[in-house]
Amino acid sequence: MAELHYFTGTMDSGKSTLALQTNHNHAARGRIGQIFTTHDRSGEALLSSRLGLTHEANEVSEGFDFWRHVVETLTRGGRIDYLICDEAQFYSPDQIDQLARIVDELQIDVFAFGILTDFRSLLFPGSARLVELADRMHVLQVEALCWCGKRATHNARTENGAMVTEGDQVVVGDVEDQDAEPADVAYEVLCRQHHRRRLTAARARAVSLAPEPLPFG
Incomplete structure (x- = not known):
């Protein structure tokens, strides 16, 4: 029986690398698949990993219809065994919902x-719906780390080096390079404690990481 799988983790946990590996494993067994992505860091219609791996992909626009795309492909005599x-x-x-329908009906x-x-x-919203509908949900075991060394659990956005908590939900930016000049919009992963305190790697360096006071006094 076909299934809808959702693999999730923070940034830097290897999701795109695993997507490419999953495609390789299935293709190596003679299965025919199609790859989809959107807002990839390397540009349109491309799935890329931070390890440098890339693969051509179908770009998912706001109005893209997975069901129609797959049905039209099958109607033309094409073969699809899986979607990445x-x-x-x-x-x-x-x-x-269209992806779930493809699993159930096709x-x-x-x-x-x-x-x-x-x-x-x-x-x-897309992740919430996947949690609601997925047959299997997998939390990636490759742990991304906060600058302090603890397990990173939160994704932070910075603007000109300062962490922000307001703005559009989808803004493409650079992954924070801690040794480079701050980008206009960038992202880094933090533990919950430092996300709450808005203490990014750059800000921690700026304050010389003085011992943090106890949360009482």
């Missing part, structure tokens, strides 16, 4: 990859 769907947090709830496996929450620690 990266950056699935950016898909609309309707598009997630018996095509769907492997979706994405992050759960945005820079405000709120669920992306």
Whole structure:
């Protein structure tokens, strides 16, 4: 039986790498799949990993219809055994419903990859719908780390080096390079404590990491 899988983790946890590996493993067994992504860091219609791996992909626009695309492909005599769907947090709830319908009615496996929450620690609508509908949900075991060394659990957005908690949910930016000049818009992963305190790696360096006071006094 086909299934809808959702693989999730913070940034830097290897989601896109796993998406590419999943495609490789299935293709090596003679299965035919299609890859989808949106807002990839490397540009349109491309799935890329921070390890440097890339693969051509179908770009998922706001009005893209997965059901129509797959049915039209099959009607023309094409074959699809599985779908790889990266950056699935950016898909609309309707598009997630279409993926579930493809699994149930066409018996095509769907492997979706994405992050759960945005820079405000709120669920992306696409991720929320995947949590509601997925047959299997997998939390990636490769742990991203906060600058302090603790497990990173939150995605932070910075603007000109300062962490922000307001703004549009989807803004493409650079992944923070701690040794480079701050980008206009960038992202880094933090533990919950430092996300709450808005203490990014750059700000921690700026204050010389003086011992933090105890939360009482």
